Amino acid sequence: MTGMQVIFLISAVVILFSGTMMVSTRKLIQAALWLILTLFGVAVIFALLETSFLAIVQVVVYIGAIAILIVFAIMLTHLAVDDTYQNRKWIVTAVIAMIALAGILLAIFTWPQGATLTAPLPGGQQDIRAIGLALLDPEGYLIPFEISSLLLLAALVGSIYIGLERKGETK
Amino acid sequence: MSFIADPVTFIINWLSSVLSGWGIADMWVQFIMFVLGAGILAFGAMIFTIGLIWVERKLGGRVQDRIGPNRVGPWGIFQTIADMLKIFTKELITPTGADSTLFNLAPILAMASVLGLWAVIPLSPTVFGTNIDVGILYLIGVGALGELGIILAGLSSNNKYALVGGFRAVAQLISYEVPFAIALLIPVMFSGSMGLNDIVASQKVAFIFQAPVAALVFFIASIAENGRAPFDLIEADSEIVAGFNIEYSGLKFGMYYVADFLHAFTSAMIFASLFLGGWRGPGAELYPILGFVYLFIKTAAVYLLTVTIRFTVPRLRIDQMMAFNWKYLTPLALATLLVTAIVDKAAPAGQGLIRILLLWAANAALFFVTDRIVTIFRRNREKERKVVSEPRPVPIAVRPLPASESEVNS
Numbered sequence: 001m002t003g004m005q006v007i008f009l010i011s012a013v014v015i016l017f018s019g020t021m022m023v024s025t026r027k028l029i030q031a032a033l034w035l036i037l038t039l040f041g042v043a044v045i046f047a048l049l050e051t052s053f054l055a056i057v058q059v060v061v062y063i064g065a066i067a068i069l070i071v072f073a074i075m076l077t078h079l080a081v082d083d084t085y086q087n088r089k090w091i092v093t094a095v096i097a098m099i100a101l102a103g104i105l106l107a108i109f110t111w112p113q114g115a116t117l118t119a120p121l122p123g124g125q126q127d128i129r130a131i132g133l134a135l136l137d138p139e140g141y142l143i144p145f146e147i148s149s150l151l152l153l154a155a156l157v158g159s160i161y162i163g164l165e166r167k168g169e170t171k
Numbered sequence: 172m173s174f175i176a177d178p179v180t181f182i183i184n185w186l187s188s189v190l191s192g193w194g195i196a197d198m199w200v201q202f203i204m205f206v207l208g209a210g211i212l213a214f215g216a217m218i219f220t221i222g223l224i225w226v227e228r229k230l231g232g233r234v235q236d237r238i239g240p241n242r243v244g245p246w247g248i249f250q251t252i253a254d255m256l257k258i259f260t261k262e263l264i265t266p267t268g269a270d271s272t273l274f275n276l277a278p279i280l281a282m283a284s285v286l287g288l289w290a291v292i293p294l295s296p297t298v299f300g301t302n303i304d305v306g307i308l309y310l311i312g313v314g315a316l317g318e319l320g321i322i323l324a325g326l327s328s329n330n331k332y333a334l335v336g337g338f339r340a341v342a343q344l345i346s347y348e349v350p351f352a353i354a355l356l357i358p359v360m361f362s363g364s365m366g367l368n369d370i371v372a373s374q375k376v377a378f379i380f381q382a383p384v385a386a387l388v389f390f391i392a393s394i395a396e397n398g399r400a401p402f403d404l405i406e407a408d409s410e411i412v413a414g415f416n417i418e419y420s421g422l423k424f425g426m427y428y429v430a431d432f433l434h435a436f437t438s439a440m441i442f443a444s445l446f447l448g449g450w451r452g453p454g455a456e457l458y459p460i461l462g463f464v465y466l467f468i469k470t471a472a473v474y475l476l477t478v479t480i481r482f483t484v485p486r487l488r489i490d491q492m493m494a495f496n497w498k499y500l501t502p503l504a505l506a507t508l509l510v511t512a513i514v515d516k517a518a519p520a521g522q523g524l525i526r527i528l529l530l531w532a533a534n535a536a537l538f539f540v541t542d543r544i545v546t547i548f549r550r551n552r553e554k555e556r557k558v559v560s561e562p563r564p565v566p567i568a569v570r571p572l573p574a575s576e577s578e579v580n581s
């Protein structure tokens with residue numbers, strides 16, 4: 001067993017354990033912190049695959065932005081200190097999660113490349129260039145990229161509209 | 172390479188050959204060297220902070236027309252060591268109702284995030300922690316962990332003042348990350364790489380001469396990221412006592428204290444690496460030990476400037492702080508990015524003086540136009556400025572001196 005495999009096994013155990021703790025803990029704030037640990041584990045897996053760019057982006061975007069916003073949202077509610085919180089619709093959530101998991105597993109097992117070993121990447125700046133070119137290539141991922149940026153813009157405008165103080169409203 | 176020109180590489184080579192001589196496998200030798208290097212770098216940085224705290228307190232005292240520390244040792248130079256010993260002996264108190272896991276985790280995160288920054292900064296041409304190709308993103312990502320340390324401290328302390336400090340921290344640190352990250356893109360654009368080593372190596376002309384506005388935006392945003400005056404709302408003593416770290420005592424408070432001072436120096440070091448050419452200087456590539464000297468001089472200049480600013484300017488109000496970021500700094504950073512990208516393409520690298528003159532003209536125009544727009548916008552807004560209530564007239568005792576007293580005085 002090489003050092004890489006040991007690190008992979010450790011991070012896999014950490015991901016599974018913290019993921020389970022995230023959905024089973026009663027304190028919302030602790031759930032958010034377990035989520036952060038899970039995302040860290042995924043970043044380690046990316047680093048093991050030698051895609052340092054994706055590993056760092058995972059930390060910057062998911063931990064630096066999204067997880068901190070989740071923690072902030074929880075701070076603003078009384079649920080931060082309430083440790084009796086329970087999701088009453090957990091059966092529905094569990095069914096949806098199971099269907100999604102089944103879909104992902106099906107996709108992986110029917111994917112011909114799923115059974116082959118990963119090829120090492122050229123590394124260095126080449127990875128970032130390849131990702132950037134693929135995102136803006138009409139043959140590649142241009143349409144999903146543009147649609148997601150439109151969606152984010154719409155969300156931005158919508159949140160400004162909600163937050164805007166209208167003149168004449170006394171509240 | 173001889174010992175005098177490059178001592179660190181010499182020691183590393185010597186130690187690895189000794190370890191290999193003992194029959195240790197190459198993989199483990201590398202592992203031991205990494206652990207040793209990381210340990211020495213982190214430990215050295217923390218020891219270095221003892222000196223930093225003294226410098227900052229002494230300089231702060233001089234700026235504010237005081238003497239500063241002057242009791243322990245010559246010029247009070249051992250004051251920090253005495254403080255450190257005192258803080259070691261203090262009791263560690265966890266307040267009732269605090270979430271003890273998070274409460275203990277938070278200072279560790281805050282300290283680790285600052286020390287983590289040292290991993291990617293090239294200290295000299297041959298001495299650096301690691302040269303990852305996404306160094307710039309790493310700086311932002313590790314900074315986010317420090318924010319988490321502050322938020323968790325505010326949240327888990329079970330204290331209202333700490334919570335308010337945490338709220339302010341989120342508002343300030345996340346907001347100022349936007350111009351910070353945009354300004355970071357300009358060195359990336361000039362050097363064509365996100366690795367800090369490549370950015371430093373490509374600064375034949377320091378980037379501050381090519382992008383002065385971006386350097387200014389980065390400098391202001393990094394002061395705000397540190398949470399120092401005039402952006403010290405996170406721990407505004409006169410408003411929220413001590414902010415997020417109010418409940419911490421002893422060594423845990425010490426960790427926040429050291430993290431704060433070390434972060435200020437590390438930010439100066441990042442600024443020096445990105446915009447002032449880092450270790451570059453005459454003869455640095457031939458004699459790597461000179462790289463340390465150049466980097467230290469540049470960093471010290473930036474650091475002393477931030478310390479002087481800290482002890483000179485008063486604190487901003489929270490709405491001023493947010494307005495300054497979103498209405499001034501972020502638009503300026505975005506405009507700088509656009510204009511610099513256009514000029515960079517119009518006059519590519521290798522055109523020497525013409526390129527620098529064009530960039531200067533672009534930056535001057537940019538700064539002037541943004542300043543005019545913001546000033547006009549602010550004047551329009553000020554007309555409808557809201558006031559909670561009219562300030563009441565304050566009674567002032569105006570009593571003429573008794574005739575006899577004034578006679579005695581004269």
